[in-house]
Amino acid sequence: MSYTKIEVHTPSTYDEAMRLLSEKGADIRIVAGGTEIMVAFRNGLIEQNVFMDMSKLHELSYIRLGDDGLIHIGALTKLSNCLSDPILAEYAPILTYAIKNMASVQVRNLGTIGGNVANGSPAGDTIPPLYVQTSNVLLSGVHGERTVNIEDFFLGPKLTVMKPNELIKEIQVKPMQPDETGFFKRLSLRKAHACSVASVAGWLKKDGGNTITDVRIALGAVSPTVIRAKGAELSLKSAPFTKEILWSISEEAASECIPIADVRATVEYRRSVVAALLYRGLLETLESD
Amino acid sequence: MSKKLVKFRLNSDQVSVVVSPAKPLLWVLRDDLGLTGAKPGCEEGECGACTVLVDGDAVNSCLMMAVQVDGRDVTTIEGLATEEGLDVMQQAFVEVGAPQCGYCMPGVIMSAKSLLARIPNPTANEISTYLAGNLCRCGNYQRIVQAVVQAAQNAKVKFR
Numbered sequence: 001m002s003y004t005k006i007e008v009h010t011p012s013t014y015d016e017a018m019r020l021l022s023e024k025g026a027d028i029r030i031v032a033g034g035t036e037i038m039v040a041f042r043n044g045l046i047e048q049n050v051f052m053d054m055s056k057l058h059e060l061s062y063i064r065l066g067d068d069g070l071i072h073i074g075a076l077t078k079l080s081n082c083l084s085d086p087i088l089a090e091y092a093p094i095l096t097y098a099i100k101n102m103a104s105v106q107v108r109n110l111g112t113i114g115g116n117v118a119n120g121s122p123a124g125d126t127i128p129p130l131y132v133q134t135s136n137v138l139l140s141g142v143h144g145e146r147t148v149n150i151e152d153f154f155l156g157p158k159l160t161v162m163k164p165n166e167l168i169k170e171i172q173v174k175p176m177q178p179d180e181t182g183f184f185k186r187l188s189l190r191k192a193h194a195c196s197v198a199s200v201a202g203w204l205k206k207d208g209g210n211t212i213t214d215v216r217i218a219l220g221a222v223s224p225t226v227i228r229a230k231g232a233e234l235s236l237k238s239a240p241f242t243k244e245i246l247w248s249i250s251e252e253a254a255s256e257c258i259p260i261a262d263v264r265a266t267v268e269y270r271r272s273v274v275a276a277l278l279y280r281g282l283l284e285t286l287e288s289d
Numbered sequence: 290m291s292k293k294l295v296k297f298r299l300n301s302d303q304v305s306v307v308v309s310p311a312k313p314l315l316w317v318l319r320d321d322l323g324l325t326g327a328k329p330g331c332e333e334g335e336c337g338a339c340t341v342l343v344d345g346d347a348v349n350s351c352l353m354m355a356v357q358v359d360g361r362d363v364t365t366i367e368g369l370a371t372e373e374g375l376d377v378m379q380q381a382f383v384e385v386g387a388p389q390c391g392y393c394m395p396g397v398i399m400s401a402k403s404l405l406a407r408i409p410n411p412t413a414n415e416i417s418t419y420l421a422g423n424l425c426r427c428g429n430y431q432r433i434v435q436a437v438v439q440a441a442q443n444a445k446v447k448f449r
Contacts, residue, residue: 104422
């Protein structure tokens with residue numbers, strides 16, 4: 001590691017950041033919380049030597065309910081601030097729950113929600129909740145702003161549709177309604193402070209009885225990007241809920257992912273974990289009503 | 290490449306250093322400012338041995354670039370004791386005998402300080418959850434939890 005060759009720009013306003021991006025484009029690497037970049041950098045995995053440190057850009061740290069009915073989360077909002085936010089606690093409980101179990105206090109005090117999304121890891125724990133609650137990524141570039149559905153944002157591991165001269169301005173999340181419910185389940189090699197082996201987020205809407213009228217399921221860390229389990233979603237909409245049926249639908253979801261084998265788990269194990277996590281999540285959510 | 294002037298408050302004193310801007314705060318503290326309390330362990334945000342407080346929040350100093358603390362308030366383990374003696378948290382760790390090898394202690398104590406600032410009377414469960422980012426390779430977790438409980442009690446007596 002040689003931080004002596006590194007040049008760091010610290011814009012103090014959003015306009016200044018945009019100007020730097022338009023001037024330096026592909027040569028500049030954005031540092032939000034820095035929790036991924038500092039490690040990658042130390043391991044010699046960063047090619048750029050010009051960084052843009054966003055720590056003084058307080059303009060992009062906010063959480064508010066907009067007139068458009070969406071929750072707007074500034075990209076530079078720290079994970080710890082997301083965790084203590086009353087709006088997210090009420091309207092995005094799946095996300096809040098996922099963040100509660102992410103990393104450690106020290107890392108959540110540095111890491112940002114925009115950074116977790118931009119990093120593009122299929123194991124990023126904020127991403128499955130954002131998928132199931134329906135979210136957009138607001139990108140800002142030299143040529144203006146554009147909104148991308150979060151499901152279209154990722155192209156592969158650490159690959160996104162972001163252009164070199166773009167940054168994430170905010171994440172927009174559709175608030176949960178009182179008749180909606182959900183869950184987030186993850187397995188990691190230890191409970192706290194470890195990368196997910198697999199994770200499952202679920203969002204459900206039911207009629208007065210126990211029939212699911214709408215459902216979304218997202219699987220994390222088991223495909224090149226976070227994915228929806230659309231086959232399982234469809235099966236859930238028409239099914240009466242016995243434990244046997246829920247288990248077979250959970251196995252169906254597991255068959256929809258394309259996991260890799262790595263230091264944390266084998267392909268087979270990841271599939272089994274996906275089925276188990278989804279089964280538990282569904283069972284707990286349906287039994288709790 | 291060009292070094293940068295970084296100014297911040299460190300343990301109540303104003304300091305300024307001229308350093309490579311991406312140099313981790315941990316190494317600025319140790320090399321440039323001579324404070325070796327914060328410890329290098331994993332240097333990738335896993336072990337918590339390098340924990341310091343920035344604006345009152347516990348962070349891994351190995352994961353922060355020097356420029357990121359410009360204008361902010363940093364507290365390290367060296368900033369806790371006063372002329373009157375040890376900080377209530379340090380005192381409790383001594384009383385309970387929490388340190389074995391002691392390497393993780395500065396980080397654990399800084400995390401514990403930030404916990405008590407938020408939750409003055411934490412349960413054992415709250416303590417171990419909050420301290421999940423601090424690894425103790427000696428495995429003395431029981432006494433670490435005991436020490437934080439003791440510090441909370443001592444703090445209450447002190448302020449009464």
